[in-house]
Amino acid sequence: MPKILTEEQVRRYREDGFASPVRVMSADDARRLRTALEATEAAQGHAMRFPEKSKSHLLYRWSDAIVHHPAVLDAIEDLIGPDILCFHTTLWIKEARQPAFVLWHQDGRYFDLDPAVQITAWIALSDASVEAGAVEVLPGSHTLGPLDHIDDPSEMNLIRRGQGIRGRFDDANGTMMALKAGEMSLHDTMVVHRSGPNDTDDRRIGLGISFIPTSVRQTGTGKLTALLARGTDRFRHFVPEARLVQEGSPESRAAHEAAVASFKQSQDAGAGKVTA
Secondary structure (H helix, E strand, O other), rough: OOOOOOOHHHHHHHHHEEEEEEEOOOOHHHHHHHHHHHHHHHHEEEOOOOOOEEEHHHHHHHHHHHOOOHHHHHHHHHHOOOOEEEEEEEEEOOOOOOOOOEEEEEEHHOOOEOOOOOOEEEEEEOOOOOOOOOOEOOOHHHHHOOOEEOOOOOEEOOOOOOEOOOOOOOOOOOOOEOOOOEEEEEOOOOOEEOOOOOOOOOEEEEEEEEEEEEEEEEOOOOOOEEEEEEOOOOOOOOOOOOOOOOOOOOOHHHHHHHHHHHHHHHHHHHOOOOOO
16 A cells, blocks of 8 residues: 555556645645745845755755655655655746746656656645646656757756757647645656746745665766665665755765766766757
8 A cells, every 4th residue: 555645646647657736744844944945045145046956955954854754755655665765856946927937858868867767756835836837747748758859948947958848749738737835746757747937926936856766777977976865775876975964064065066066967968969
């Protein structure tokens, strides 16, 4: 029996490539985490940006708490088993009335993982309504295999390199994964998804966590890092990240800098390789 997902959610994830919504914390708990995030922004003197948006679990307690939240990990365990790595985290913020967007894309097309077994858990720290630019998925598209992507960076594209699929799904209408604060969506690494602008008066804030079973290995260049979030890593395919001990310490900042540099190097090496 699943720990937290229903059997219907597990079935839908297998067949459609996603499951949503999944309540993992109360709205009050989500608000407390958002408050901690925004207190960090105030202390830093600016809104979250790169490189802090990447692998934030190595820098901030609020992000570390989400990665290790028992309900989040229970849902992941329901799908990939008890030995779980946090491969990456990305903070997705769309400011109020901001025309930021994400093109149709597959996460797995540029993560270079083998086998391509990776779950993106998207945890909402604010309401992520359709109007706020909720994630939209194409059900069943994870069965299409890797699709051709282009690199199309622009100022408002929230993916730094701008990976996306042009043409094929321009007229497609998918399923909106609207979330309330404290809810989570799960999607397969190969499911095609996108998101539109935030047309509301509040920020849309979510933490995307890429979880993989410890058996997965990398196929790209360099040696990437990952954090053991639950269970045992018998394979050691990734350089192990140490869990955050003291926020703001020289050790945490150095660990974050090294992990982000490795990930960026791998991503930059893939630039152009996904061009249609």
